[in-house]
């Protein structure tokens with residue numbers, strides 16, 4: 001049982017941007033008045049939230065890229081997305 | 093994921109090696125001082141820059157390119173009213189192209205639908221709309237502009253319709269402190285994602301008008317309860333950030349991560365300030381983007397160095413365990429109320445001026461304000 005539907009489409013809304021931080025290094029997620037540093041896993045997940053890919057497709061892609069089972073990846077992906085949805089930084 | 097906060101420098105012998113200041117995170121671009129409103133607490137300086145003194149389009153573009161290269165993430169396009177600049181769309185597009193996150197800080201007055209559409213296409217990320225009150229009468233009394241409230245409501249709806257995230261910013265004082273619940277309801281009804289309830293900071297115009305603006309303690313306490321309850325009620329829909337007044341506090345607020353630590357401001361004429369109110373400190377001289385690179389100003393300009401870190405501190409800050417927590421509070425307030433910008437912020441209980449400050453708040457809040465004494469901002473005749 002998972003909390004999010006397979007076919008939901010995680011999207012970064014206008015006003016939320018994922019970008020490289022050239023000056024300090026790493027990847028950041030930028031929102032009004034807020035900046036979050038992303039670790040590698042968060043970066044790989046958020047890079048795939050292009051407003052077209054479904055949750056199921058994102059998990060499948062991650063699983064193929066990193067040769068890890070979907071069932072292992074899915075909970076982490078959902079946890080991150082739910083957390084960001086509550087901060088109004090991702091729409092699902 | 094972690095939110096970026098300013099790193100606390102480690103004390104101890106290692107501090108002997110000078111560490112380069114980390115790059116700034118934010119740039120406040122005061123594109124113009126022109127504005128259809130004239131709020132009693134305006135944060136623009138008492139001496140406003142004339143239109144003829146404003147930086148031209150190419151110079152602003154260069155400043156934004158330099159800021160992006162230096163590591164700035166957020167750029168706040170502000171004023172005055174930033175859309176009074178004819179090149180606002182062009183400047184916004186340039187910021188987006190060089191990778192800056194753009195926030196338009198606007199009164200919402202006089203911004204056409206066509207401008208909003210063009211800003212959307214140009215890549216504007218976020219809109220912050222100021223509110224003077226929750227009804228027509230208060231909006232006019234505070235901002236000196238008739239019919240403003242309805243126009244702001246209409247503007248807010250257009251912003252949200254186009255898909256921009258919207259923040260409302262309401263500066264709170266005696267005229268509108270009873271309207272905090274109504275402001276919260278307006279934010280929800282208009283579809284704002286964030287609401288800033290910011291009690292007035294007293295320097296510049298607000299200091300001139302402090303007798304008019306100071307709210308009563310009981311009213312301040314009530315708003316704290318109102319904000320808490322509303323946060324619960326609107327969780328996930330509206331984020332409420334609240335700044336409560338210094339004059340009734342025990343410790344000062346950390347200002348922007350400390351002087352010269354996270355942000356810089358550029359005035360309409362191109363002076364670079366460590367804080368947007370830094371011109372209230374008379375002995376400081378500021379470099380201009382017209383002849384100095386932003387990176388050099390950030391690294392070593394004397395005005396930035398003046399109160400950076402903790403070396404400038406006197407007692408009680410110097411030996412205080414909170415000195416890396418609040419960096420002594422606000423330099424501008426220390427100057428305005430104690431006469432020395434290197435004193436502890438008088439909002440601090442350890443400051444010898446603290447009781448004077450809280451007494452003054454009580455006296456002014458209890459007095460009946462004489463509206464005839466209100467000073468509205470205006471340009472000098474020759475500007």
Ligand code: SF4
Pocket residue numbers: 343344408409410412413414415416418419420421436437440441442443
């Ligand atoms: S004494 Fe200075 S450093 Fe200590 S709390 Fe007060 S203002 Fe802050």
Ligand code: SF4
Pocket residue numbers: 293295347348367368369370421422423424425
């Ligand atoms: S030093 Fe004072 S006036 Fe300047 S930004 Fe900080 S709090 Fe505001």
